[in-house]
Amino acid sequence: MEVKVLGAARQVGRSAFLVSHNNSKILLDYGALTTKVPGFPMHVPPKDINAIILSHAHLDHSGAAPLNFLSGSMKLHATPITSELANLLIQDFIKISGQYLPFEFLDLMAMNSNTVHHGYLEPFQVGDFTIQLYDAGHIPGSAIISVEAGNKRLIYTGDINGDETNLMPGSWKNLGEADMVITESTYAQADHPGRLKAENELVEFARTVVERGGVLLIPAFSVGRAQEVAMTLVKNSFKHPVAMDGMALKVNGILLRYQEFLRDPAALRKMLENIEEVTSWTQRRRLVKRPGVIISPAGMLVGGSSIFYNEHLSMDEKNGIGIVSFQVPGTPGRTLLDKGLTIYRGKPTKVKAEVKRFDFSSHSGRSTLLSDLKGIQGDPRFLTVHGEEESCLALARELHEGFGAEATAAMPGQEFTV
Numbered sequence: 476m477e478v479k480v481l482g483a484a485r486q487v488g489r490s491a492f493l494v495s496h497n498n499s500k501i502l503l504d505y506g507a508l509t510t511k512v513p514g515f516p517m518h519v520p521p522k523d524i525n526a527i528i529l530s531h532a533h534l535d536h537s538g539a540a541p542l543n544f545l546s547g548s549m550k551l552h553a554t555p556i557t558s559e560l561a562n563l564l565i566q567d568f569i570k571i572s573g574q575y576l577p578f579e580f581l582d583l584m585a586m587n588s589n590t591v592h593h594g595y596l597e598p599f600q601v602g603d604f605t606i607q608l609y610d611a612g613h614i615p616g617s618a619i620i621s622v623e624a625g626n627k628r629l630i631y632t633g634d635i636n637g638d639e640t641n642l643m644p645g646s647w648k649n650l651g652e653a654d655m656v657i658t659e660s661t662y663a664q665a666d667h668p669g670r671l672k673a674e675n676e677l678v679e680f681a682r683t684v685v686e687r688g689g690v691l692l693i694p695a696f697s698v699g700r701a702q703e704v705a706m707t708l709v710k711n712s713f714k715h716p717v718a719m720d721g722m723a724l725k726v727n728g729i730l731l732r733y734q735e736f737l738r739d740p741a742a743l744r745k746m747l748e749n750i751e752e753v754t755s756w757t758q759r760r761r762l763v764k765r766p767g768v769i770i771s772p773a774g775m776l777v778g779g780s781s782i783f784y785n786e787h788l789s790m791d792e793k794n795g796i797g798i799v800s801f802q803v804p805g806t807p808g809r810t811l812l813d814k815g816l817t818i819y820r821g822k823p824t825k826v827k828a829e830v831k832r833f834d835f836s837s838h839s840g841r842s843t844l845l846s847d848l849k850g851i852q853g854d855p856r857f858l859t860v861h862g863e864e865e866s867c868l869a870l871a872r873e874l875h876e877g878f879g880a881e882a883t884a885a886m887p888g889q890e891f892t893v
Contacts, residue, residue, distance in 0.1 A: 476627045476893040478655065478858070482506070482516035484885045485864040487803070488535045491516035492631065492657060493524075496624040499602025502527045503620055503631045503657070507538030509568070510805070512575050515539045517887060521549060525602045529553040530633025531617035532560035532698060538568055541578040544585040552599065554608065555592040556616035556733040560698055562587055563725055571778055595647070612636040612646035613837050614699040615736040619647060627893045630851060631657045634861070636836075637843040640670060641706040642699060644738045646839075652853035655893045659838065660862030660884075661801075663870035666840040677704070677833045678711045680797060684829070685715040685766045689793035692828075694781040694808060696774040696800050697722035699837055702730065702743065704770055704799055709746045716767035720753035720780045723772055753780070763787040774800035775808035776817075789817050794828040799835040844870075849878060857882040858891065 476496045482489035488508035494501050500519075505527055508514030521543040529551060530536055540561070543549060553561070565583050569576060593599055595618070598607045603625070608618035613634040622629040630653040639645045667673075684691040695701040701723035708717050719727075727747060734740035753759060753771075762769055763784060772779040785807075788794040802809035810816050812832060816823045839847065848857070857880055859870040867884035874882035883891075 476624050476629060478629065478657070478891045478893060480858070480860065480885045480887055480889050481519065482887055483861045484887045484889070485862070485867045487661060487861055487863070489514055489516045489539065490536045490861055491539070493519055494604070494622055494629065496603045499604055499624070500524050501601055501604060501622070502543070504530050504536040504633070505540045505543060506536040507534055507568070509534050509538060513538070513572050515542070521546060524549050526550045526552055528606060528620050529557055529561065530611065530620055530631065531614055532557050532564055533614070533634070534564050534568055536633065537561040538565060541565060541582040541586045544582050544589060545578060549589065551586055551590045552593060552601070552606070553590065554594065554616040554618060554736070556729060556736050557618070558587070558590050558592060559729050560616065560726065563722065563729070564698070567722060609647035609650065610644065612639070612643050615643065615730060615733065619650065621650070627654045628652060629655045629657070629893055632659050634659055634661070634837070635839055635844070635847070637839045637847045638670065639738055640703055640837070641710060641739070641742060642703045642737060643837070646847065648847065648850060650851050653851050653855040654853065655858065655891070656848065656851055656855045657858045657860060658848060658870070660859045660866040660870040661838045662836065662840045663844060663859070663862055663866040664841060666842050667834050667836055673834045674707045674711065677707060677797060677799070678713060680795060680831055681708065681713060681768050682715070684795035685768065687793050688766050689791070689795060690763060690766060690788050691768045691795040691797055692781065692784045692788050693768060693770045693797045693799055694774050694776050694785070695723070695770050695772065697726050697772045700774060700800055700835060701770050701772065702727065702746065703835060705750055706742055706746045708768065709749045710742065716751060716765065717749070718751040718753050718762055718767060718769050720759070720769065720771040722779065723770065724752050759783060775802050775806040776811065777806050785817060786819060789826040789828045790819060792827040792829070796826070796828050796830045798830065798832040801836065845873065845877070848874065855880065856891070858885045859883070860885050
């Protein structure tokens with residue numbers, strides 16, 4: 476079995492790996508770099524590929540997949556909820572970045588019509604490969620992918636979270652033996668503070684802002700993070716108004732249809748009964764004047780209704796902005812965190828609202844990641860990917876020095892034999 480790295484090496488974005496055995500070839504993810512001008516993985520002729528196996532719906536893993544359905548008859552394999560969530564996110568990607576994309580809505584429709592759904596722990600065959608999906612604990616439907624061929628076994632973690640949250644169970648632990656492991660490295664150098672600590676700090680900040688007459692804006696990713704934050708507030712009996720806006724509302728509907736992929740469906744339903752859904756500009760204009768909490772995409776303030784809220788709330792010191800998502804360098808959210816600046820009436824301006832960051836990550840921190848990787852049996856070789864360069868290098872070094880394993884911080888274009 477051969478593995479070629481097509482992207483996501485020593486960076487976060489455009490995850491893609493080509494796996495070959497005899498005449499069978501599959502792609503593990505085919506994501507995009509969602510910068511202003513999007514970036515894509517190395518090209519592989521679609522006619523040479525049997526299938527794409529999608530680990531989860533986030534655009535850095537799914538966003539370039541429609542490129543492979545311009546022609547040809549390959550299949551895309553994923554959990555059913557991943558399929559629906561990816562379709563929703565890619566539609567929005569086309570809407571926002573369509574002029575830069577080498578595919579269109581019709582190509583997404585072609586992808587959808589060639590999609591095959593699978594549950595966890597249900598092996599399926601693609602060419603010479605036997606493939607199985609395990610819960611990755613990252614977002615609903617996310618999967619660790621196992622690939623077997625020629626008496627060799629590859630495990631691809633995708634994005635993984637070993638610790639349970641309000642929304643998700645922790646990742647599947649009993650992964651068995653492997654000859655090679657491709658692992659994410661996002662937080663390989665840092666542990667997260669305890670989730671309960673982050674939840675308590677967020678709830679207390681929300682109470683402080685609202686009780687002084689302010690509005691707390693929480694820019695949050697539509698898939699997973701928005702729901703997790705709202706569930707935290709409801710769980711802690713937050714007595715003030717909580718509103719949710721944007722694509723997160725469509726995601727809520729998808730989650731209700733696939734409750735088997737959630738840790739506690741009853742908690743999600745309770746949250747939905749206790750929030751206000753925002754569906755009009757009349758509501759938005761009212762909400763920025765009423766003390767309360769507004770949860771709104773986009774998580775990095777790059778689009779969506781959070782831009783409207785940010786402009787109307789950031790210049791009043793009684794208001795607050797709670798950052799609960801990783802902020803990619805160069806995004807408005809990262810500029811806000813690092814420099815306290817936002818774009819106000821077209822100009823970079825120092826914000827007056829109180830800004831705080833809360834760690835609600837859906838990726839394993841260092842200790843959890845190392846523990847889960849150590850639990851994989853056999854003597855696998857590790858490829859560390861999907862992290863900033865220092866994180867990939869540090870994880871490879873720690874796996875080698877701590878576990879005695881062969882480990883490489885992979886680079887795009889590198890090829891490896893399992």
